Amino acid sequence: MSLDFGLIIEQMPDILSGLWVTLWIWVVASILGAALGFLVAAARRYGPAPLDWLLKLYVEILRGNPFLIQLFLLYFGGPFIGLRLEPIPAGLIGLTIYASAYFSEIFRAGFQAVPRGHVEAAQCVGLSRSQILRRILLPEMTMLVLPQCVNMAIILIKETAILSIITVPEMTMVIGAIGSQQYAFVDAMFLLAIFYWVLVEICDWLGRRAEAKLSKFRFAVT
Amino acid sequence: MSFKLFELMLWAAGYTVVLSAISIVIGLTIGLCVCAAKLARSRALSIPATVFISFFRGVPLLVQLLLIYNLLPAIGISVPSVVAAVIGLSLCTAAYQAENLRGGFNSVPKGLLEAADMVGLSPWQQLKRIRAPIALRLTLPALVNEAILILKASSLISVVGVIELTRMAQNLSASTYRPLLFYSVAGGLYLVICWTVAGGGALAERLTRTSRA
Amino acid sequence: MNKRFLMKAALGLTLALGLPLAAPLAAHAEDTLAKVKSTGVLKVGTETAFAPFDFIDTSGEHVGLNVDMFDEIGKELGVKIEWVTLPWDGVFPALEAGKFDIVAGPATITKARVERYRFTVPIAEATVALLKQAGDDSIEKPEDIAGKLVGSGKATAQLAQLQEFGKTLKGGVETREYVSFNEAYADLAAGRIVAVANSLPNIAYVAQQQPDTFAVVKPAFGEPSYFGFIGTKKPEDASLIDAVDAAILKMKKDGRMEKLQEKWFGTTFDTPDTVPEPKV
Numbered sequence: 001m002s003l004d005f006g007l008i009i010e011q012m013p014d015i016l017s018g019l020w021v022t023l024w025i026w027v028v029a030s031i032l033g034a035a036l037g038f039l040v041a042a043a044r045r046y047g048p049a050p051l052d053w054l055l056k057l058y059v060e061i062l063r064g065n066p067f068l069i070q071l072f073l074l075y076f077g078g079p080f081i082g083l084r085l086e087p088i089p090a091g092l093i094g095l096t097i098y099a100s101a102y103f104s105e106i107f108r109a110g111f112q113a114v115p116r117g118h119v120e121a122a123q124c125v126g127l128s129r130s131q132i133l134r135r136i137l138l139p140e141m142t143m144l145v146l147p148q149c150v151n152m153a154i155i156l157i158k159e160t161a162i163l164s165i166i167t168v169p170e171m172t173m174v175i176g177a178i179g180s181q182q183y184a185f186v187d188a189m190f191l192l193a194i195f196y197w198v199l200v201e202i203c204d205w206l207g208r209r210a211e212a213k214l215s216k217f218r219f220a221v222t
Numbered sequence: 223m224s225f226k227l228f229e230l231m232l233w234a235a236g237y238t239v240v241l242s243a244i245s246i247v248i249g250l251t252i253g254l255c256v257c258a259a260k261l262a263r264s265r266a267l268s269i270p271a272t273v274f275i276s277f278f279r280g281v282p283l284l285v286q287l288l289l290i291y292n293l294l295p296a297i298g299i300s301v302p303s304v305v306a307a308v309i310g311l312s313l314c315t316a317a318y319q320a321e322n323l324r325g326g327f328n329s330v331p332k333g334l335l336e337a338a339d340m341v342g343l344s345p346w347q348q349l350k351r352i353r354a355p356i357a358l359r360l361t362l363p364a365l366v367n368e369a370i371l372i373l374k375a376s377s378l379i380s381v382v383g384v385i386e387l388t389r390m391a392q393n394l395s396a397s398t399y400r401p402l403l404f405y406s407v408a409g410g411l412y413l414v415i416c417w418t419v420a421g422g423g424a425l426a427e428r429l430t431r432t433s434r435a
Numbered sequence: 436m437n438k439r440f441l442m443k444a445a446l447g448l449t450l451a452l453g454l455p456l457a458a459p460l461a462a463h464a465e466d467t468l469a470k471v472k473s474t475g476v477l478k479v480g481t482e483t484a485f486a487p488f489d490f491i492d493t494s495g496e497h498v499g500l501n502v503d504m505f506d507e508i509g510k511e512l513g514v515k516i517e518w519v520t521l522p523w524d525g526v527f528p529a530l531e532a533g534k535f536d537i538v539a540g541p542a543t544i545t546k547a548r549v550e551r552y553r554f555t556v557p558i559a560e561a562t563v564a565l566l567k568q569a570g571d572d573s574i575e576k577p578e579d580i581a582g583k584l585v586g587s588g589k590a591t592a593q594l595a596q597l598q599e600f601g602k603t604l605k606g607g608v609e610t611r612e613y614v615s616f617n618e619a620y621a622d623l624a625a626g627r628i629v630a631v632a633n634s635l636p637n638i639a640y641v642a643q644q645q646p647d648t649f650a651v652v653k654p655a656f657g658e659p660s661y662f663g664f665i666g667t668k669k670p671e672d673a674s675l676i677d678a679v680d681a682a683i684l685k686m687k688k689d690g691r692m693e694k695l696q697e698k699w700f701g702t703t704f705d706t707p708d709t710v711p712e713p714k715v
Contacts, residue, residue, distance in 0.1 A: 295533050
């Protein structure tokens with residue numbers, strides 16, 4: 001190991017700022033991506049058929065090619081059609097759109113999986129539509145989709161590393177640069193791997209805890 | 223775009239497909255081993271398997287590739303770019319495939335195995351005739367999914383010096399100053415590949431379903 | 436029972452996969468020049484986003500001064516050239532990891548690098564200057580970038596010099612680090628940054644290729660410096676770099692070097708015959 005840990009501590013402000021950029025882009029893109037994905041899923045289920053086809057195309061195109069290509073199109077192709085985004089907004093928008101496609105599929109499956117009988121039973125006991133949505137559909141769906149949402153969030157945190165390629169000053173960018181400066185590239189990559197690993201494990205753990213908390217809504221899927 | 227450049231893109235797309243396919247197959251093999259280790263009663267096996275899965279699922283492929291490319295020589299194993307890329311993709315997909323397979327093996331109905339025990343099938347026969355076929359069929363959709371994920375993930379292997387579809391698009395858009403065109407073409411080619419694999423997967427699923435009856 | 440079987444199967448497969456990988460462990464350090472000559476292949480690492488040294492032309496071919504020079508060097512050594520192309524920030528780590536025998540690049544000869552690597556004799560000037568958008572009146576001299584956003588390549592000496600220069604300016608300079616200079620040029624054209632700091636031969640070439648888009652800001656702001664190819668300081672690599680040095684010097688003497696400079700830079704210039712004391 002040739003990485004000088006004294007120097008690492010000296011560079012701590014830079015590393016922390018990189019970590020911060022990674023974290024906030026990840027959280028914001030996950031939330032916005034999930035929200036957009038929910039809208040897409042809802043529109044596909046409850047909207048008119050042509051809208052469903054259009055959104056299906058949107059989802060399949062986004063799921064059918066790599067995030068890197070989408071990011072390059074947005075960032076380097078954008079200026080040619082008058083869309084000149086700075087790296088961070090471009091990364092945030094790119095990641096959100098990318099995530100929305102995957103989230104929409106998760107929610108679509110969720111919509112389908114809530115048993116019709118539960119809704120019918122609620123209707124029988126006289127619950128209103130909004131009550132059914134609030135008390136039955138959303139909680140049961142949340143329980144169903146939570147594990148996949150956590151999984152997606154984990155995939156997204158790893159995708160943020162790709163943002164370094166369009167110069168977003170996130171963790172990979174910052175630590176990689178320190179590694180190059182100190183000729184300790186491998187050590188820097190090692191450090192980076194540990195950073196992501198810990199983040200992912202934390203995310204996973206939080207997801208499991210949330211699942212346990214929500215387990216009262218669990219029902220047998222038939 | 224001249225035909226020659228399109229041909230270059232096609233060639234690069236072919237390379238992407240070949241490397242991804244090799245990685246999927248190697249990844250499946252390693253995934254099987256990891257899955258077996260994880261299911262083992264012995265902790266000496268299951269703990270390393272758990273760590274393996276956790277690590278390769280927890281670290282971005284970009285970082286994994288750079289580590290493999292630059293770290294292996296430090297322990298005396300120097301591999302060319304293509305091999306490093308395939309190792310990286312294989313290990314990454316192995317972790318996911320191991321989890322998928324574990325799900326598959328765990329869903330094999332217990333009653334079937336008890337019945338097999340009763341009629342005196344050996345463990346090997348049980349694996350070959352009952353557990354593996356059922357688990358593999360159960361994990362087929364996940365395998366197709368994984369193949370598509372790896373095809374897309376292969377867009378990152380240029381960091382270890384492999385010129386595949388994304389890198390080719392990057393090179394050509396830099397030399398012709400037409401990023402919109404080349405990234406769109408690359409995106410289109412990825413779509414064709416991924417949709418083909420998805421379609422093939424759906425077909426295979428239908429075929430295995432009918433053969434069960 | 437079943438699990439024990441699975442375990443054995445796993446162990447067997449691991450061994451089967453692991454053994455071929457472990458075999459090269461037996462290899463030990465031999466003289467690199469001898470190895471290159473016996474295999475007939477010189478592996479050269481580089482980045483293909485550094486016109487006019489190494490780049491991809493409009494027909495998708497890897498071309499440039501380096502390609503032509505290494506063709507000649509290959510002839511001198513009687514070996515074929517095998518290119519390994521990586522993003523620039525991965526090139527030095529891969530050289531140290533032994534992925535190739537020498538780096539083309541070229542890289543600016545700097546104090547920090549001379550301590551760690553062995554440079555060949557210089558092949559071109561590397562003095563850093565600025566590239567701006569054509570017709571941008573707000574930048575007439577290097578000092579005009581004060582307080583503005585300027586791009587350069589990740590892990591490059593040019594970036595380091597830009598940052599040093601920025602410290603001397605009132606208001607400093609904000610820098611953005613690109614994976615390669617190609618992306619930096621694209622962002623300059625798109626107006627995301629006001630200038631790109633790179634060595635004169637590079638930006639002169641880019642400005643000449645696209646005079647409507649780019650222009651060079653004169654004079655250069657960096658200390659005079661030179662470009663060289665790079666090897667390691669490992670004793671077994673010394674003979675190879677000596678041989679490459681000899682080949683370059685021979686090319687300088689018999690006029691091949693001048694011809695190549697004329698071809699790629701549109702001009703010729705003198706470079707020292709030994710690695711000069713770096714000023715940066």
